[in-house]
Amino acid sequence: MNAIDHHWQRFTLKQKLSRYAVYLVLVMAFVQSIQSVEVIPEFLLDAPEQMADMFSRMWPMDFAYYPVTVHDAMIETLNIATLGTLITLIFAIPLALMNASNIVSSTWCHWISKFFLVSSRSVNSLVWALLFVSIFGPGVIAGVLAIAFRSIGFVGKLLGEALEEVNMGSIEALKATGASWLSILLKGYWPQVLPAFFSIVLFRWDINVRESAVLGLVGAGGIGVVLDDSMNLFQWDRVAVSLLAIFIIVILAEILVVNVRKRLI
Amino acid sequence: MSVTQSSVEHSNFLEIRNLKKEYTAGNPILKGIDIHITEPGIVAIIGPSGTGKSTLLRCINRLIDPTEGKILFDNADLCLAKGAQLRKLRRQVGMVFQEYNLVERLTVIENVLTGRLGYMSAWQAWRRKFSQQDINTAFELLDAVGLTEHASKRADSLSGGQRQRVGIARAVMQNPRILLADEPTSSLDPKTAVEIMELLERFSQEKNIPALVNIHDVKLASRFAKRMIGMSNGVVVYDGPPEGITDEHLKQIYGGESWLA
Amino acid sequence: MAGVNSTRLGANKDRENPFKHNWLVSSLWLLVVCYIVYSFNAMDLSLGRISDGLGHASDLLARMVPPNFSRWSLLLSGLIESLEIAVISSICGIFISLFLGLFAARNLMPSWISTPVRALIALCRTFHPVIIAILFVKSVGFGALAGILTLVVASIGFIAKLFAEAIEEISLKQVEAIRATGAGFTSIILFSVMPQVFARFIGFSTYQLDSNLRNSTMVGIVGAGGLGGTLFSAFQRFDYDFVAAILIVIIALIMFGEFLSNIVRHIFR
Numbered sequence: 188m189n190a191i192d193h194h195w196q197r198f199t200l201k202q203k204l205s206r207y208a209v210y211l212v213l214v215m216a217f218v219q220s221i222q223s224v225e226v227i228p229e230f231l232l233d234a235p236e237q238m239a240d241m242f243s244r245m246w247p248m249d250f251a252y253y254p255v256t257v258h259d260a261m262i263e264t265l266n267i268a269t270l271g272t273l274i275t276l277i278f279a280i281p282l283a284l285m286n287a288s289n290i291v292s293s294t295w296c297h298w299i300s301k302f303f304l305v306s307s308r309s310v311n312s313l314v315w316a317l318l319f320v321s322i323f324g325p326g327v328i329a330g331v332l333a334i335a336f337r338s339i340g341f342v343g344k345l346l347g348e349a350l351e352e353v354n355m356g357s358i359e360a361l362k363a364t365g366a367s368w369l370s371i372l373l374k375g376y377w378p379q380v381l382p383a384f385f386s387i388v389l390f391r392w393d394i395n396v397r398e399s400a401v402l403g404l405v406g407a408g409g410i411g412v413v414l415d416d417s418m419n420l421f422q423w424d425r426v427a428v429s430l431l432a433i434f435i436i437v438i439l440a441e442i443l444v445v446n447v448r449k450r451l452i
Numbered sequence: 453m454s455v456t457q458s459s460v461e462h463s464n465f466l467e468i469r470n471l472k473k474e475y476t477a478g479n480p481i482l483k484g485i486d487i488h489i490t491e492p493g494i495v496a497i498i499g500p501s502g503t504g505k506s507t508l509l510r511c512i513n514r515l516i517d518p519t520e521g522k523i524l525f526d527n528a529d530l531c532l533a534k535g536a537q538l539r540k541l542r543r544q545v546g547m548v549f550q551e552y553n554l555v556e557r558l559t560v561i562e563n564v565l566t567g568r569l570g571y572m573s574a575w576q577a578w579r580r581k582f583s584q585q586d587i588n589t590a591f592e593l594l595d596a597v598g599l600t601e602h603a604s605k606r607a608d609s610l611s612g613g614q615r616q617r618v619g620i621a622r623a624v625m626q627n628p629r630i631l632l633a634d635e636p637t638s639s640l641d642p643k644t645a646v647e648i649m650e651l652l653e654r655f656s657q658e659k660n661i662p663a664l665v666n667i668h669d670v671k672l673a674s675r676f677a678k679r680m681i682g683m684s685n686g687v688v689v690y691d692g693p694p695e696g697i698t699d700e701h702l703k704q705i706y707g708g709e710s711w712l713a
Numbered sequence: 714m715a716g717v718n719s720t721r722l723g724a725n726k727d728r729e730n731p732f733k734h735n736w737l738v739s740s741l742w743l744l745v746v747c748y749i750v751y752s753f754n755a756m757d758l759s760l761g762r763i764s765d766g767l768g769h770a771s772d773l774l775a776r777m778v779p780p781n782f783s784r785w786s787l788l789l790s791g792l793i794e795s796l797e798i799a800v801i802s803s804i805c806g807i808f809i810s811l812f813l814g815l816f817a818a819r820n821l822m823p824s825w826i827s828t829p830v831r832a833l834i835a836l837c838r839t840f841h842p843v844i845i846a847i848l849f850v851k852s853v854g855f856g857a858l859a860g861i862l863t864l865v866v867a868s869i870g871f872i873a874k875l876f877a878e879a880i881e882e883i884s885l886k887q888v889e890a891i892r893a894t895g896a897g898f899t900s901i902i903l904f905s906v907m908p909q910v911f912a913r914f915i916g917f918s919t920y921q922l923d924s925n926l927r928n929s930t931m932v933g934i935v936g937a938g939g940l941g942g943t944l945f946s947a948f949q950r951f952d953y954d955f956v957a958a959i960l961i962v963i964i965a966l967i968m969f970g971e972f973l974s975n976i977v978r979h980i981f982r
């Protein structure tokens with residue numbers, strides 16, 4: 188019965204080797220990084236104490252500061268996020284149309300739209316903000332444009348994918364009636380991607396609310412400016428108020444988006 | 453068949469005493485079940501949908517906790533077992549599921565080998581360090597259920613009948629002292645269903661253990677079972693040889709008679 | 714056609730257009746227009762300022778070309794530090810997230826474990842990495858350590874949640890079957906949960922590696938180490954040709970990262 192010992196293998200040798208190669212590279216990169224990164228171990232050990240110290244200075248919060256500056260700055264932050272999201276659409280919708288292979292068949296168009304979409308996503312919103320601050324000077328314009336430009340890639344890519352997933356049968360039926368290109372877009376594609384469109388835009392708006400809260404750190408307006416000021420003056424009780432305000436707005440935005448999306452779908 | 457049986461002395465495989473189960477308080481599903489299993493071979497449990505057959509089987513290996521009563525198995529009360537002891541008892545109870553419940557992304561042979569997990573430490577499991585003997589046994593079992601050439605296919609690429617064979621091999625791999633099968637043939641065509649029943653019968657003979665099988669097909673049940681248990685409304689209403697079941701009994705179990713024809 | 718119909722039916726009433734005018738949509742458009750007008754006012758935006766800016770923009774672009782790679786050693790050291798931050802924080806973050814994700818899965822864990830873990834994950838998600846970075850910079854000082862801690866927190870907030878959701882979507886039947894063999898908790902996880910979620914975990918992890926790579930080039934702007942610091946000071950010194958060089962390197966790095974993670978996904982598919 189037990190003359191031969193059986194063997195079983197989960198993967199082929201090649202699969203096994205390439206997996207091990209990935210693990211090996213990861214471990215090596217990790218060890219190499221740990222060894223060469225400039226981290227002072229004492230600082231790490233000290234961190235909990237320092238954090239506790241920082242948080243103790245935040246309490247009690249200076250709530251009186253809220254109506255003075257925080258409130259207006261919060262409104263400004265929301266405006267940056269919202270207006271930025273709206274402006275994104277001006278660029279993102281045409282790029283999404285160009286990127287959807289079932290709408291535009293020219294490879295050239297695909298490459299061009301891809302280039303813009305990828306560049307938009309590769310540059311962080313904070314870096315976009317730095318760029319726009321050096322163009323327009325410090326202020327909300329830089330913030331709005333940073334949000335808008337960073338979002339183009341996100342909205343354009345997802346919207347393009349949604350467009351590619353529409354049911355082509357009904358589009359062909361419309362084409363067969365001799366409808367013009369624009370009316371095919373409006374009566375064929377648009378109704379089908381409508382839920383996806385709103386859900387993408389809302390999702391991005393939610394992200395933008397978070398992002399617009401930090402743009403002020405490089406001078407692009409909003410609550411970040413207030414946060415930066417009080418931090419530079421070591422007014423931790425005021426920092427805490429700003430942080431709390433951000434926290435609440437972010438949570439509210441998320442709740443809003445989740446609920447609206449539930450109704451949409 | 454009866455020769456081998458009579459040569460075995462009557463042993464205490466499983467004893468269920470006054471077993472009760474309520475999912476919601478005050479609404480009992482099992483209302484005091486008494487079953488004593490002393491002989492190897494297939495024991496078929498029949499009864500209408502919703503009467504608590506699955507609940508009974510799942511109480512036996514404690515996938516659900518009974519509300520009241522005793523399940524005596526291997527000189528211990530399964531109802532009281534906890535932690536390591538529970539796992540030790542569980543590994544001696546092999547379970548076959550209606551929907552096979554294979555781990556779909558593992559290969560066939562790996563699925564069979566998972567039957568040994570109850571015997572391995574977490575550390576051995578982490579390293580997938582199955583003993584050579586286990587691996588050999590797994591291949592022998594796979595051979596016995598006729599799936600040798602499928603050993604390194606992924607489980608989700610098999611047909612229903614093939615999956616159920618793997619499910620049985622996995623249960624037998626546990627080296628169980630009893631097999632439980634919850635409607636093992638309900639999702640299969642009639643011919644495959646017979647083959648699966650034959651497999652269960654064969655293993656219960658080879659291993660000299662009882663197999664409790666929930667089954668809806670009364671004909672199929674009486675063909676293979678040594679003993680039939682009829683359940684209705686959470687109580688046992690018939691317990692005896694398959695030949696003893698009359699239309700009267702079936703009426704009592706399932707209610708109505710138009711379906712008897 | 715319509716005329717024929719109406720004379721035959723003898724009804725003079727016009728039928729309603731089946732494409733109904735959707736008042737909800739129209740009012741939404743109106744709302745958007747009003748909002749745009751309001752926000753331009755509220756934020757003091759004017760077309761004049763924007764067109765002024767466009768003049769500056771062409772100026773800026775002119776100063777960005779050609780990109781200046783002469784200070785390549787500074788660039789390289791920033792790049793390496795960014796990479797180190799990304800690697801360390803991804804590996805630590807993914808490792809911690811594996812456990813947190815498991816503990817946060819409501820179908821495997823009792824609620825007294827999963828609820829607090831979910832709250833912790835949600836907390837990690839709420840704040841933008843830059844804010845977390847500032848807090849870490851203030852408490853552990855400038856440098857890579859703050860960056861690493863930040864991205865570990867950000868990774869937890871993102872993938873621990875995805876891990877938990879993936880685990881919550883598994884088939885419990887397979888788990889039950891393994892439990893029925895008498896396997897212990899660890900074996901159940903290894904042989905019934907992991908096979909079902911492993912491929913998705915790899916996907917999430919490579920995605921996180923990608924996004925940590927992006928963020929590691931950003932946290933430096935607030936002093937948490939890496940290429941971002943180099944970029945920020947170049948901006949402050951108006952070295953726009955150097956800025957362009959750094960941006961090119963960052964984009965190349967991110968594309969390289971995407972390329973690598975595609976390979977990894979392919980291997981583990």
Ligand SMILES: Nc1ncnc2c1ncn2[C@@H]1O[C@H](COP(=O)(O)OP(=O)(O)OP(=O)(O)O)[C@@H](O)[C@H]1O
Nearest residue numbers: 475476481499500501502503504505506507508635
């Ligand atoms: N997890 C549960 N929670 C609450 N009630 C349950 C649960 N599982 C089963 N029940 C109830 O217990 C009763 C018996 O169910 P069970 O699955 O044991 O029936 P069954 O005899 O196996 O039926 P079938 O032949 O259809 O499989 C049913 O009324 C069912 O609604």
Ligand SMILES: [Mg+2]
Nearest residue numbers: 505506507635
């Ligand atoms: Mg059942």
